[in-house]
Amino acid sequence: MQLIFEKSRPGRCGFSITRCDVGQEAKIPSPYLRKKECLWPEVSELDVVRHFTQLSQRNFSVDTNIYPLGSCTMKYNPKFTEKAAGIRGFADLHPLLPQLDHSLVQGALEVLYHMDRLLSEITGMDHFTLQPLAGAHGELTGVMLMAAYHRSKGNKKTHIIIPDAAHGTNPASAAIAGYDIVTIPTDKKGVLDLEALKKHVNSQTAGLMLTCPNTLGLFDSDVDKIAAIIHDVDGLVYYDGANLNAMMGRARPGDLGFDIVHVNLHKTFATPHGGGGPGSGPVGVKEHLSRFLPISRVIKARNGSYALDYDYPDSIGYIASFYGNFGVILKAYAYILMLGKEGLKEASEHAVLNANYIMEKLKAYYDLPFDRRCMHECVFSASRQEKKGVHAVDIAKFLIDQGIHPPTIYFPLIVKEALMIEPTETESKAELDILAQALIAAAQLADDDPARFKDLPKTMPISRPDEVKAAKDIRCNFFA
Amino acid sequence: MSGFISNTQADVQQMLKVIGVGSIDDLFADIKSHHRPRSFDIPSGRSEFEVMEHLYRVAADNASYLVSFLGAGYYDHYVPAAVNALASRSEFYTAYTPYQPECSQGTLQALFEYQSLICTLTGMDIANASLYDGGTALYEAMMMAIRITGKKKIIMDGGVSPIYRKIIRSYTSNLDIEFQETPVAHGRSDRSQIMKILDDRTAAVILQNPNFFGAIDDHEDIVGLAHAKKALVIESVYPISLGLLKTPGEMGVDIATGEGQSLGLPLNFGGPYLGFMASRKEYVRKMPGRIVGETVDTQGRRCFVNTLQVREQHIRREKANSNICTNVALCAIQSAIYMSLLGPKGLKDLASLIFNKAEFARQELARIAGVEVKRSSPTFNEFTVYLPRPATDIITKMAKKGFIAGFPLVRYYPGMDHYLLIAVTEKRTKEEILAFKSALEEAICS
Incomplete structure (x- = not known):
């Protein structure tokens, strides 16, 4: 084209x-x-x-295709939330207006205030900042909060502990904030290796970043013990909320011992992914860390009016230009108001039901490195198919020809030839059956005629691109 | 069933049977009873109609009906209807990061076009596929300069948006970076101050054009001084101004960044916005964020992929150039649509229009007794005025008269109580500007 x-x-x-x-x-x-x-x-x-x-029209999307991209929670994005974000009184609002007069933006501040309260209740935390502009930005904010906490106690702690199953953003965020990374392996059950953790935790441990359920889709029943081990050395425990969609109404990070939480509004709370953003990654903390939260913070006065408060001398300062991705926050707010308590709980229930159903349907055809109940996603390995010369990427291309967006492949890194499937609650059994059939057909073709995979996909505007050439003869500007 | 769930009760029963459990509760067996929530006190759900009615009521508590002369880096431009119509194609907005290029050519090509549009706008060689916003883009540019030079001293011009400067300070509080800020002189970058502190240890000089006070500058001389010390120059720019103004590329700047909100995005009370970043080509491997590159498929057809991914966190983890993952791809596409609609003529016409309107406003306001308009350097669409009374008082009075008068500089610059920063966009008519002038006269006298 x-x-x-x-x-x-x-x-x-x-x-x-x-x-x-x-x-x-x-x-x-x-x-x-x-x-x-x-x-x-x-x-x-x-x-x-x-x-x-x-x-x-040259894109697959949630509105046009099954999109079980693991760890990304590609649930349906309700249309009315787009309409809500487009309301003129919100969309046309200049972000510096509160610096002129808070009375000009009472409606917007009300939304931010209530969102703080709702997210706090959903996650069991005490206070939220809505400023982080994406999940990784939330992680960086969280690690900065850890640093501020330790600084306030006169401690210079040097490392942050991160499981090998974590998203790459965790170690990248911690490193940017100035910390060394200590990596802990995953044990045979697919959860954090407790013995290895105990060996590595010491007085230099600033904290631990944990995704829960983890990227294998597994809930670690020892999560409270893990938190206690970290707390024993005055470390802080960070909850990566990438997978919160499994947990709503079932468990809250705050009750499990986490001190800091980030949530991805573009995952759990159904705001669109936009082909790679905008997202939103609010961060919640327990009371003992609230004095470190970024400024400004939204407060509600006795007379019921809202204001921005900058008077927090221990704050980590400014992590975004303004109050977060307000347009995204608004969509998530509308979504939470519509679903309510029962709807949120039900969303998590069906997310977990759908993941377990697809796992069960595919077990006979693909290796399941950790064969146990999963939460909102399951991770298979194409190692059986690899023996025939068919790799996870080949299976992905086969699915594209079936009109299905492939699962996440080659992640988590600890699973060879990983196929990470997250159906989300908004897919129906009928759609999951189509997905299962396509993956079963891929497994059978790998057995019968593995060579057929090499020139897939065939139905798309392009065949496989030469990625090596792209990186070698770099051309990212039409005019250069 | 609520919550956009498609499974029926019958589906659920069949699925549980396949899984081999009796109930959905059984699926949550790993969450032990002592893990259960201590509370989950969320209001009950409401219908779409009820939620929308609620939000319309809440939105009515915002003063979006005032005639605005407020900018300070974020501008109230008109967005043509085609921009939203196209960006609302759900094939764009309900997709995610183009990990599978064969079924994501739409996003990838649009982002390649976006990068090219930014390059020719700024006069730079390469651009990435977006960062969160103008402030975080400037922070990322600074970190990039530190990676490139291996040095850790940063000189920051006082004309750089104080909002950006605060973010950069916060982000680096746990890092060993030396900052020196140089105050502006007569509204512009102070060459003598910069020269005094620029040395071999300097990684980068950070500038802004037009600066926060609205003044236009040509930073080519500063670039020469910095390069002599093997320091880079980073310039944050207002994209619409580049319809007329000398580009960072023409000045020899190394990394250009900016807030892309003005390129077709609504003000949105602060986000989502668009951080753009462009640089000289030799720095491509040090650049943060996604980069879309051109290549060919197995049949030799041109196509586009996310490239140089070894810079990124999902491959390099703690050694990555940045932790950024989700950026603002949709905002970038939205701006690409806007830039394509404008074309070179539309951009130039728009830049001239708002320059002329701002000049008109500047001249008119200068006629008010007691108002001093700073004229030491040329301005583009925003300018600073001195008022005979505190700007915050005037702003309050002007709001009652139906105007957002501008930004009171005292919020970021202690002592500048009487200074007001006034912005004009194409939305402001001559009539409104004259009415603003009369209202300001009254506000000053009353």
Whole structure:
């Protein structure tokens, strides 16, 4: 397909400029002016509409395809929440208005205040900051909170403990905040190796980052013991909320001993993933850490009015320009209000039901490294198929030809040829049966005719890309 | 069933039978009784209609109806309807990171186009596929400069948005980075101050154009000074201004960043926004975030993939260039649509229009007795005025008259109580500007 630049025709323009109703005598002195033309395309509005509509049709998405991408919680994104975020009184609101007068933004502050309360209750924490702009941003905020806590006690602790099953963002976030990483292996049951943990925990341990359920989709029944081990050396326990969708109404990180929590509104609370964002990664803490939370914080006065409060001398400071991805927060707020207590609980129940169902259906065809009840996702290995020369990536391409977005592959890293399947609660049994049939057909084809996988997919606008060339002859700008 | 669940009761029974358990509760057996929630006191669910009615009521408590002259880095531009119509294609917004390029060419090509649009706008060689916002993009650029130079001293110009500067300070509180800030002189970057502290230990000089006070500058000379000390120059820019102004590329800047909100995104009370980043090509492997690259498929057809992933956290973990994963792909696509609609002519016309309107407002306001308009350097669409009374008082009075008068600089610059930062976009008519002038005259006199 042509690039938008290749559709450019001199003289076309898709923008209607407002007539200038003031004088045009003033000039910017020429040393300050650009000399080189900006090469944006010259295209009509119809050109642009057709181009981007056709581009959109070259995507798989939740609205068009089964999308069981493990660890990403690709649940259905309700349409009304888009409408809610578009309400003019929210969408047109300038973020600096509260600096002028809080009375101008009472509605927006009310949303933020209530969201703090709702997320606190859902996770069992005391206070939230809604500022982090994505999950990894929440992680960084969480680690900064840990650092502030230890600094306040005069301790300079040096490392953070992270299981080998964790998302790559955990060690990356901890490293950026200045910590060394200690990696703990996963045991035979698929959970954190408690003995290894005990060996590595010492006075230099600033904290532990734990995904729960973990990335194998397993809930660690020893989670409270793990928390106690960390607390014994005055470390803090961080809950990576990537997998909160398994837990709503069933367990709360705050009750399990976690001190800091981040949640991904774009996962558990159904805001769209946008092809890679915007997300939102609010962070919650227990009371003893609340004085370190980023500023500003939303407070409610006795008279019922809302305000932003900056008066927290121990705060870690500013981690975002404003109050978070407000448009995303608003969608998640609308979702939580609609589902309510029963709906949230039911969402987690069906997420877990669906994952266990697909696991059961596929057990006979794929290796299951940790064969036990899973929570919201299950992780198979294509090691059996690999012996025939068929890899996880080949199975993924087979699924694409069936109109199914593949599961996450090659993650978690501790499972060879991993296929990580997270159906979410919004898929039905009928859709899961289609997914299961496709994966069974892939397993059978791997047995019968493994060579057939090599040139898949065949039904897409492109076949497999040359990734090595992309990285070697780097070209990321049409004009370069 | 609520909560957008599709399984029927009959489905549930069949599924439980296949799994071999009696009830959904049995599936949660690993969560022991002592793990159960101590409370889960969430209000009961409501219908879509009820939630929307509630939100309309809440939104009515926001003052979005005032005529606004508030900017300070975030601008109230008109967004053509086609932008939302296209960005609302659910094939874009309900997809995720394009891990599988064959079924994600839509997102990938759109992001490649976005990167190219940013490159030609800023005059730089390469761009990434987006960072969270202008502030975090500037922080990432600073960390990138530290990686490139292996040095840890940062010089930050006082004209850089104080909002950005605060973020950078917070992020680096646990890191061993030396900061030196240089105050602005006569509204612009103070060359003599920068020269005084620029040395071989300097990793980067961070600048902004137009700066927070609205002043336009040409930083080419500072780039020369910095490069002589093997320091990089990072410049944060307002993208619409580049319809007219000298680009970071033309000044020789190493890394350009900025807030992309003005490129087709609503103000959204602070987000989601769009952090853009572009640089010289030799730094591509040190750049944070996703980068979409062009390649060919097995049949030699042009296609696009996420490339140089070895820089990223999911491969490199604690050795990654950044921890960023989810960025703001949809906002980037939205801005690519906006930039394509404008084209070079639309951009230039828009930049000229808002420059002319701002000049008109600047001249009109200068006629008010007691109001001083700073004229030491040219401005683009935003300018600073001195008022005979505290700006915060004036703002309160102006709100009652239907105007958001601007930003009181005292919020970030102690002592500047009488200074007001005023922004003008294409949405402000001559009539509104004149009405604003009359209201300001009254507010000052009353």
